[in-house]
Each structure stands twice: as structure tokens, then as C-alpha cells.
Amino acid sequence: MKYTEFENCGLKKSLDMISGKWNPLILYHLFHQGNYRFNELWQTIPKVSKKVLTKHLRQLEENGLIQRKEIQGFPPRTSYNLSNKGKKLGPILKDLDNFGNS
Amino acid sequence: MKYTEFENCGLKKSLDMISGKWNPLILYHLFHQGNYRFNELWQTIPKVSKKVLTKHLRQLEENGLIQRKEIQGFPPRTSYNLSNKGKKLGPILKDLDNFGNS
DNA sequence: CAGAATCCTTGAGGATACTG
DNA sequence: CAGTATCCTCAAGGATTCTG
Numbered sequence: 001m002k003y004t005e006f007e008n009c010g011l012k013k014s015l016d017m018i019s020g021k022w023n024p025l026i027l028y029h030l031f032h033q034g035n036y037r038f039n040e041l042w043q044t045i046p047k048v049s050k051k052v053l054t055k056h057l058r059q060l061e062e063n064g065l066i067q068r069k070e071i072q073g074f075p076p077r078t079s080y081n082l083s084n085k086g087k088k089l090g091p092i093l094k095d096l097d098n099f100g101n102s
Numbered sequence: 103m104k105y106t107e108f109e110n111c112g113l114k115k116s117l118d119m120i121s122g123k124w125n126p127l128i129l130y131h132l133f134h135q136g137n138y139r140f141n142e143l144w145q146t147i148p149k150v151s152k153k154v155l156t157k158h159l160r161q162l163e164e165n166g167l168i169q170r171k172e173i174q175g176f177p178p179r180t181s182y183n184l185s186n187k188g189k190k191l192g193p194i195l196k197d198l199d200n201f202g203n204s
Numbered sequence: 205c206a207g208a209a210t211c212c213t214t215g216a217g218g219a220t221a222c223t224g
Numbered sequence: 225c226a227g228t229a230t231c232c233t234c235a236a237g238g239a240t241t242c243t244g
Contacts, residue, residue, distance in 0.1 A: 003149050006127050010202025011195055017202070019121045021237070025108050038206050047105050049238055054207060075205040076244080085204075092197045093113055099194060100112025100119070102187075123217070140226050154217055156227060177225040178224080 017063045022048050022056050024093070030066060030082045031090055038078045065089065119165045124150050124158050126195070132168060132184045133192055140180050167191065 006012055018024060025045055030036065036044070042053055057080060060066045065086035071077040108114055120126060127147055132138065138146070144155055159182060162168045167188035173179040 001127065001130055003127065003147060006130075010199040010204075011126055011130075013202030014198040015121060015126065015202075019117060024113055024117065025103065025105065028103055028108070028113075042206090045105060047238095049240085050207065051209085051239090052237055055237090070206095074244090076207085078206065088204075089201065092194065092201060095194045095197065096116040097112040099191065100115035100117075102112075102190075144226090149218095151218055151220090152227065153219090153229085157217090172226095176224090178227080180226065 017060070017065060018089070018093075020056050020059065022053065023060060026053075026056060026060065027065070027082070027086065027089065027093065030080065030086070031093075035079060035081045038080070041080065060086075119162070119167060120191070120195075122158050122161065124155065125162060128155075128158060128162065129167070129184070129188065129191065129195065132182065132188070133195075137181060137183045140182070143182060162188075 001009070018027070022045060026041065029041065029044055038053075038057075041057075042048070042050060045053070048056075057066065057068065061068050064083055066080055067083050069079045069081075071079060103111070120129070124147060128143065131143065131146055140155075140159075143159075144150070144152060147155070150158075159168065159170065163170050166185055168182055169185050171181045171183075173181060
């Protein structure tokens with residue numbers, strides 16, 4: 001496999017999806033509590049700036065791992081939860097966790 | 103899970119082990135051909151500089167995923183191959199590859 | 205509340221030259 | 225052959241302030 005091929009392979013795509021600094025933690029929380037509003041998630045992971053948290057969430061959404069819902073009204077609210085695709089990552093992340101602990 | 107806990111969890115450790123730019127490709131080649139000398143590997147992945155390739159290999163070795171053997175004599179030779187631990191990553195990387203292709 | 209805008213720091217990775 | 229040694233670039237992430 002050459003580098004140009006690697007760039008398009010599934011492994012690379014998967015790693016790009018989850019390797020952002022906060023992505024594993026975001027996914028972890030969505031796995032275990034299901035549903036978060038933006039500020040709720042931010043307070044759960046207080047060390048990340050809102051800008052960066054937003055960026056991570058946008059990428060996760062673009063990659064189809066999470067869903068973002070706007071709730072109409074004022075003040076504005078958003079709700080984030082895992083997509084079906086995102087849920088399929090669960091066992092793999094668990095495998096990686098076990099591997100890292102071995 | 104708080105960030106401080108995440109820093110020490112297995113998932114973080116695993117991601118740190120494999121998320122270096124060239125690590126997946128290095129592991130891929132070692133999986134499929136078993137044994138490489140330094141220059142052989144470098145010519146297989148020619149876009150990486152020797153400095154960076156060395157750094158990746160050192161880290162993989164420190165994390166116990168690969169083994170490095172020096173062959174005495176001149177010119178110097180080294181041989182790299184997967185450790186038993188490294189081989190256990192195979193199925194997980196395959197899962198990630200499938201996931202990324204889905 | 206859920207971001208967007210702005211400016212800044214840091215380190216991973218790259219390019220090139222040198223060496224035992 | 226298998227690396228070191230230097231110098232350099234760039235983008236991820238951080239800090240802070242502003243807004244509909």
C-alpha cells in the first residue's frame with residue numbers, strides 16, 4: 001500500500017474521525033449518557049474552549065458520527081447525540097481501550 | 103470520565119500509539135511482509151524523512167508494538183518486525199478500516 | 205445559550221546536510 | 225546503512241472577547 005492509497009483507505013478515515021484531541025471524550029460521554037446540550041457537554045469537558053468544542057462537534061457531525069438538533073426558541077438550544085453509525089464505533093473503541101490497558 | 107482520567111485510560115494510550123502520521127502505514131507493512139530493514143521500510147514509504155521515520159519507529163518500539171534488532175558488522179543493519187503485542191492490533195485496525203469504508 | 209471572531213502558542217512533521 | 229543534527233513550516237488547539 002502506497003501513501004496515496006493510504007490517504008483514501010478506511011483506516012485513515014476512521015483515525016481522522018476519532019483522533020481529534022477531544023473526540024474520544026465527546027464520544028465517550030454521548031455513549032454513556034446519550035444526549036447533551038452544548039453547554040452541558042462543555043461543562044462536562046471544561047478544559048476545552050467553546051471554539052474547539054464546536055469545531056470537534058462539527059467534524060463529528062460531518063463524518064456522520066453524531067447528530068445535531070436545534071431546538072427553536074430563545075435562548076437557542078442544541079442537542080447532540082450519537083447517530084447509528086456512531087454507535088457502531090462503540091465496540092471498536094472498547095477494543096482499543098482494552099488493548100491500551102493490556 | 104474526566105479529562106485527567108481520560109489521559110490515563112487505555113483508549114487514549116492506544117490512540118497515542120497508532121495516531122502518528124506514519125504509524126498505521128508502518129504497521130500495515132510489517133503486518134503484510136513481516137520483516138523490514140530500515141532503508142527497505144524507508145523506500146517503501148518514501149515520503150517520510152529518515153528523522154521522522156526513526157522517531158515513529160522508536161515510539162512504536164517503546165510502546166512494545168515492534169521489535170528492533172541490530173545486526174552486528176559493517177555497514178550497520180537493523181531489522182524491524184511486529185511484537186506479539188503488535189500483532190494483536192491487527193484485528194482492531196481491520197475493524198477500523200471496515201468502519202471507515204462503510 | 206450556543207456559538208463566532210480574533211490573536212497566539214506549541215509541537216508534529218518536513219527539508220537538508222552530516223556521520224560512525 | 226542507519227541513523228543525527230539543524231533549521232523551518234504549518235495547523236491544531238488555546239485564551240479571550242463579542243453577539244444574535
